[in-house]
Amino acid sequence: MGANSREFVVGILADWRPFADRAVSVPLGALATIRYRPASSIFGSSAHEVRCGANTGREVRMRVDRRALSQAVVLGLCFVVAGCGFEETLEEFAGESGRQSATIPIRDGGDALTVGSFNIQVFGTKKADNPEVMDILASVVRQFDVIAIQEIRAKDQNLIPEFVELVNAEGLHYDAVVGPRLGRTNSKEQYAFIFDAARIEVVADSIATAPDPGDRLHREPLVTTFRVRGPPIEQAFQFTLVNIHTDPDETKTELDALADVFEAVRVQHAFDDDVILLGDLNVDYKHLGRLGQRPGILATIVEETTNTRGTKSYDNIVFDRHATSEFSGQAGVLSLQSQFSLSTEKALKVSDHLPIWAVFSIYEERQVVAGEVGEEVRR
Numbered sequence: 053m054g055a056n057s058r059e060f061v062v063g064i065l066a067d068w069r070p071f072a073d074r075a076v077s078v079p080l081g082a083l084a085t086i087r088y089r090p091a092s093s094i095f096g097s098s099a100h101e102v103r104c105g106a107n108t109g110r111e112v113r114m115r116v117d118r119r120a121l122s123q124a125v126v127l128g129l130c131f132v133v134a135g136c137g138f139e140e141t142l143e144e145f146a147g148e149s150g151r152q153s154a155t156i157p158i159r160d161g162g163d164a165l166t167v168g169s170f171n172i173q174v175f176g177t178k179k180a181d182n183p184e185v186m187d188i189l190a191s192v193v194r195q196f197d198v199i200a201i202q203e204i205r206a207k208d209q210n211l212i213p214e215f216v217e218l219v220n221a222e223g224l225h226y227d228a229v230v231g232p233r234l235g236r237t238n239s240k241e242q243y244a245f246i247f248d249a250a251r252i253e254v255v256a257d258s259i260a261t262a263p264d265p266g267d268r269l270h271r272e273p274l275v276t277t278f279r280v281r282g283p284p285i286e287q288a289f290q291f292t293l294v295n296i297h298t299d300p301d302e303t304k305t306e307l308d309a310l311a312d313v314f315e316a317v318r319v320q321h322a323f324d325d326d327v328i329l330l331g332d333l334n335v336d337y338k339h340l341g342r343l344g345q346r347p348g349i350l351a352t353i354v355e356e357t358t359n360t361r362g363t364k365s366y367d368n369i370v371f372d373r374h375a376t377s378e379f380s381g382q383a384g385v386l387s388l389q390s391q392f393s394l395s396t397e398k399a400l401k402v403s404d405h406l407p408i409w410a411v412f413s414i415y416e417e418r419q420v421v422a423g424e425v426g427e428e429v430r431r
Contacts (some may be wrong), residue, residue, distance in 0.1 A: 155384070156195055156384065156386050156409050157382065157411060159195065159196075159197065161251075163413060163414050163415065164380065164411050164412070164413070164414070165197050165198075165251070165252070165280060165289060165411065165412045165413065165414050166195065166196050166197050166409055166410075166411050167196065167197065167198055167199070167293070167328065167330070167369065167409065167410050167411075167412060168195075168196040168198070168199035168200070168386075168407050168408060168409040168410075169199065169200040169201075169202070169295075169330040169331050169332075169367055169368075169369060169407070169408050169409075170192065170199055170200070170201055170202070170403070170405065170406075170407040170408075171201075171202040171203050171297065171331070171332040171366075171367065171403060171404075171405040172189060172201055172202070172203055172204070172402075172403050172405075173203055173403040173404045173405060174203060174205050175201070175203055175204045175205060175206070175211070176204075176205040176206040176211070177206055177208060177211065180206070180211055180214070180215070182401070185401055185402050186215070186218060187218075188388070188392055188394075188402050189215070189402065190215070190218045190219045190221070191392070192386065192388075192407050193219050193226065193246050194219060194222070194224065194226075195386070195409075196246075196248075196407075196409065197247065197248050197251045197252055198245055198246070198247035198248070198252060198278060198293070199245070199246050199247075199407070200243065200244075200245055200274075200293060200295040200330050200331055201243065201244040201245070201246060201295075202241070202243060202295065202296075202297040202331050202332050203241055203297060203332070204230075204241060204242040204243070204244060205239065205240070205241055205242075206242075207233075209230075212228050212230050212242075212244050212246075213228070215246075216228050216246060219246065224248065224250070225248065225249045225250045226246055226247065226248055226249065227246075227247060227249040228244050228245065228246045228247070229244060229245040229247075229254060229259055229274070229276050230242060230243075230244045231243040231244065231261060231274035231295070232261060234261075234270075234271040234272060235270060235271055236270055241271055241297065243271070243273070243274035243295040243296075243297070243331075244274075244295075245274070245276055245278075245293060245295065247278065250281070251280065251281055251282075252278045252279065252280050252281060253278065253279055253281055254276060254277070254278060255277040255278065255279055255290065258275075258276055258277035258292070258321075259274075259275070259276050260274075260275045260276075261273070261274060261275070262274075262275050262294065262313045262316070262317065263313075263316065264309065264313070266309070268305050268306060268308075268309035269298075269299075269306055269309050269310075269313075270298075270299040270302070270306070271296075271297055271299075273294045273295055273296040273310075273313060273329075273331075274294075274295040275292060275293070275294050275295075275317055276292070276293055276295075277290065277291070277292040277293075277321060277324060278290070278291055278292075278293065279291075280414040280415075282414065283414060283415055286416075287415050287416055288414065288415070288416060289326070289378050289412060289413060289414050289415055289416050290324050290326065290416065291324065291326040291327075291328055291376070291378075291412070292317060292321050292324055292326065292327045292328065293328050293329075293330060294313065294314065294317055294327060294328065294329040294330070294331075295330065295331050296310060296329060296330070296331040296332070296333065297331055297332045298310075298331075298332065298333050298334045298335075299334070300334040303333070303334050303335050303339070303341075304341055307333065307335065307339075307340055307341035307342065307343050307344075308341045308342045308343070310329065310341075310343045311341065311342035311343040311345070311346060313329075314327060314329055314343060314346065315346075325372070325375040325376075326371070326375060326376045326378065327371060327372070327375070327376075328369060328370070328371045328376065329343075329369075329370045329371065330367075330368065330369040330370065330408075331367065331368075332366055332367050332405060333366060333367065333368055334366050335366070336364075336365040336366070336368075337351035337353060337354050337365070337368060340370070343370070346372070347372075347374075348372040348373050348374040348375070349370060349371070349372060349373075350370065350371060350372070350373035350379070351368050351369075351370050352368065352369045352370070352379075352383035352408075352410045353365060353367065353368045353369065353383060353384075353385065353408055356384070356385050357385070358385050358405060358406050358408055359404055359405055359406065360388065360389075360396065360399050360400050360402075360403065360404050360405065360406055361396065361400075361404070366405065367405060367406075367408045368408065369383065369408060369409075369410045376412070377417050378412045378413040378415070378416070378417050379410065379411075379412055380410075380411040380412060380413060382410065382411040383408070383409060383410035383411070384408070384409060385406050385407070385408050385409075386406060386407040386408070386409060387406060388402055388403075388406060388407075
């Protein structure tokens with residue numbers, strides 16, 4: 053093992069006997085990802101991951117099947133990191149949600165990047181003429197580094213620029229990418245990305261409407277690639293967002309089409325495999341069709357309602373968890389009622405959907421996969 057490496061040793065006890073004991077060498081400052089397949093069948097047949105930040109030895113994630121965990125007798129999990137030792141029990145990892153949180157993190161300009169999505173129901177001139185509603189919408193946007201907006205229905209193309217001015221009224225520097233008006237009927241809609249230009253930038257020539265040669269989508273997604281400002285360009289997280297609002301009457305057809313869109317965007321953006329599809333899918337995470345059947349696909353909003361009445365889960369943020377390992381594990385739904393002390397009736401004047409969010413690292417991640425000891429994979 054070279055002078056610029058540290059050794060990560062992972063030992064796991066389950067079913068009263070050790071079933072995994074792997075060691076890998078990783079460069080200093082990298083993030084090690086150790087993937088293993090348990091010898092015991094008590095965890096099922098799927099592979100699991102253990103991750104630990106080499107620079108601090110404190111960022112740890114473990115993904116396991118909780119239903120399988122309930123069948124197992126788990127004694128513990130111990131990580132031994134050269135120069136930094138600590139222990140956690142497997143029960144503690146399983147007890148954490150690891151994915152969803154009721155409170156959106158406060159943006160502090162640190163290493164976390166907050167990405168969101170919000171269907172602002174019939175966002176047009178009538179809503180723009182309501183100062184109370186617009187102030188709430190501006191307050192929502194300020195909590196995100198970038199947020200995808202759906203259901204913009206204004207013929208007046210000044211709506212979003214004027215809304216961004218309101219967002220920036222407190223001295224901020226937000227900007228917007230707005231797509232064309234789309235739809236098969238007279239009721240056209242637009243997508244937009246509103247982003248903090250002090251934190252992220254649009255990659256040149258990356259704004260596009262996703263192709264739909266079979267005309268399976270009522271409103272083809274808006275696609276844009278962003279890059280975090282601050283870190284050196286080779287270390288900055290670069291990611292492509294795919295903004296979508298499916299037709300509620302044709303979700304099966306459209307979600308199958310989105311599987312093809314997702315793959316096409318990944319091929320077209322071969323320089324960047326961090327493709328994040330987000331928006332109003334009009335289905336929950338269990339009904340993503342062929343999109344949900346893609347290997348590694350992760351839906352961040354699980355078992356949580358996203359409509360204002362608290363009855364349905366329509367919105368999500370979806371990506372390949374193997375490719376986009378910058379995901380922090382934090383995601384959730386922002387409650388308009390709780391945050392702004394609104395009754396459901398007043399919240400519905402803002403939208404019939406709630407904003408959703410997920411947090412990513414601002415740094416492009418380096419990976420080392422067990423079995424490829426010492427081999428660094430730059431994504």
